[in-house]
Ligand SMILES: C=CC1=C(C)c2cc3[nH]c(cc4nc(cc5[nH]c(cc1n2)c(C)c5CCC(=O)O)C(CCC(=O)O)=C4C)c(C)c3C=C
Ligand SMILES: [Fe+2]
């Protein structure tokens with residue numbers, strides 16, 4: 001039988017577009033066992049801990065994974081939602097809302113959430129999209145500021161999946177959106193909404209997740225992007241220098257991480273007579289352990305114990321309409337040129 005190529009029109013009709021909304025991920029349950037499995041995946045990622053494997057593996061398995069899982073599990077238990085881990089619940093909801101928004105604008109795209117560590121994994125979601133016939137995938141990440149430790153690690157996971165495939169879909173990656181005006185506007189509105197109900201604080205503290213300072217010296221643009229996001233927000237909210245602080249949280253290990261550190265800053269503010277502080281975490285689009293526990297519980301305690309009088313935690317963007325609109329605008333811009341309209 002002679003070879004009969006498919007008609008070009010039929011081939012084009014078979015193109016399917018998808019958006020993969022990626023976030024860090026959480027353990028399946030708030031138990032030491034589930035946290036151990038999650039942390040071994042997370043902390044075994046060479047993008048996250050850049051210590052040579054021969055040195056790091058014995059420390060990770062011999063020390064960290066013996067003690068940290070139970071402690072972290074207790075913290076997760078304190079913030080767990082009826083539907084599951086907050087980060088997963090919000091990320092899933094964001095994917096649904098984004099799909100609805102894009103659908104209403106006439107785009108024929110599938111949106112799926114995926115987790116870099118834990119479930120649903122990036123590989124499992126790409127397998128599902130492949131089974132549904134997706135031939136183009138736009139990869140969006142829940143990290144507005146680029147870091148090798150997060151953004152590049154998601155790209156590594158996509159590449160690892162692709163390495164096992166004969167037909168690799170056409171991928172597009174959005175590496176950051178730290179200066180996206182609609183993202184800044186959604187953050188500003190979330191702060192203004194809070195202030196409308198609760199009045200204004202003496203200080204607004206903007207806390208970003210930290211990374212080792214060494215990563216910055218080696219070329220990671222993360223710190224510059226966090227500072228730029230904060231700067232846009234400060235300008236939009238018309239804050240004077242005395243009205244805000246920018247800090248970095250979640251230091252891990254003994255190396256120097258980005259400074260100033262969040263918790264010591266909260267203590268310093270409480271001790272120096274600042275009565276009320278409001279904390280916003282602009283780098284986290286979804287509430288999670290780092291915001292609900294480390295800031296809203298531990299940070300509050302630190303500030304009040306040091307002498308502060310009133311502590312307000314301003315929630316992450318989560319399912320705010322203005323944030324979903326921002327996300328959809330970013331998606332739409334990067335979908336352009338792909339025929340997604342029915
Ligand atoms: C060990 C090094 C770590 C680096 C580097 C790091 C960078 C980094 N992380 C986020 C966002 C999140 N991290 C979260 C939890 C978390 N982070 C680390 C360590 C590093 N993060 C650990 C060990 C943990 C797990 C919890 C614990 O045991 O303390 C989370 C929350 C996850 C959840 O389930 O809620 C987020 C989100 C960013 C943005 C970042 C670099 C820019
Ligand atoms: Fe982290």
Ligand SMILES: [Fe+2]
Pocket residue numbers: 250289290294
């Ligand atoms: Fe933490």
